[in-house]
Amino acid sequence: EPEVTQTPSHQVTQMGQEVILRCVPISNHLYFYWYRQILGQKVEFLVSFYNNEISEKSEIFDDQFSVERPDGSNFTLKIRSTKLEDSAMYFCASLGLVYEQYFGPGTRLTVT
Amino acid sequence: KNEVEQSPQNLTAQEGEFITINCSYSVGISALHWLQQHPGGGIVSLFMLSSGKKKHGRLIATINIQEKHSSLHITASHPRDSAVYICAAAINTDKLIFGTGTRLQVFP
Numbered sequence: 479e480p481e482v483t484q485t486p487s488h489q490v491t492q493m494g495q496e497v498i499l500r501c502v503p504i505s506n507h508l509y510f511y512w513y514r515q516i517l518g519q520k521v522e523f524l525v526s527f528y529n530n531e532i533s534e535k536s537e538i539f540d541d542q543f544s545v546e547r548p549d550g551s552n553f554t555l556k557i558r559s560t561k562l563e564d565s566a567m568y569f570c571a572s573l574g575l576v577y578e579q580y581f582g583p584g585t586r587l588t589v590t
Numbered sequence: 591k592n593e594v595e596q597s598p599q600n601l602t603a604q605e606g607e608f609i610t611i612n613c614s615y616s617v618g619i620s621a622l623h624w625l626q627q628h629p630g631g632g633i634v635s636l637f638m639l640s641s642g643k644k645k646h647g648r649l650i651a652t653i654n655i656q657e658k659h660s661s662l663h664i665t666a667s668h669p670r671d672s673a674v675y676i677c678a679a680a681i682n683t684d685k686l687i688f689g690t691g692t693r694l695q696v697f698p
Contacts, residue, residue, distance in 0.1 A: 513686070513688075523686060567631050577638065581633040584631050
């Protein structure tokens with residue numbers, strides 16, 4: 479069964495550093511999402527992406543964040559200058575033909 | 591105010607019990623999702639509903655669009671059902687709005 483993959487599974491970075499989280503959505507899906515979950519809190523929407531542009535973004539998704547689909551398969555989330563409060567689990571998801579979202583296993587980002 | 595509310599927050603059960611988790615939402619939705627999150631953190635989609643009822647094995651999900659309410663039922667619960675169950679409202683194709691989750695522990 480096709481699945482969404484994410485790399486790395488765990489990323490440790492120092493405050494102020496740039497990080498890129500990578501996702502490979504399911505190949506025939508057209509809508510892509512990033513969500514995050516701070517430890518002990520609920521999952522929050524960050525951004526949706528369709529037709530090579532941002533469809534919607536949340537208040538969390540400020541100028542420090544960017545997304546792109548550089549090569550038609552990967553879908554990346556970049557955080558330009560990480561803050562301690564960016565520590566969270568980041569989930570990528572893609573939308574199937576019957577509108578079911580398929581989630582990747584997540585990347586645990588730890589900012590020290 | 592949370593747009594998606596779940597109850598209870600925590601639930602313990604003995605193996606074999608019938609379990610119900612409730613979800614209420616205040617926004618207009620295109621669909622309602624039930625998700626399962628295991629301790630390792632991964633999220634698995636269980637159901638997507640826009641009306642009526644769906645069943646998969648021992649899991650049943652129902653939705654009442656007029657009352658903006660959905661329930662997830664687990665029949666004959668088993669310790670391997672222990673997980674966090676999350677209700678999420680789909681706003682068109684743009685995003686999911688998540689509830690806080692219900693932590694279920696089923697004891698043998």
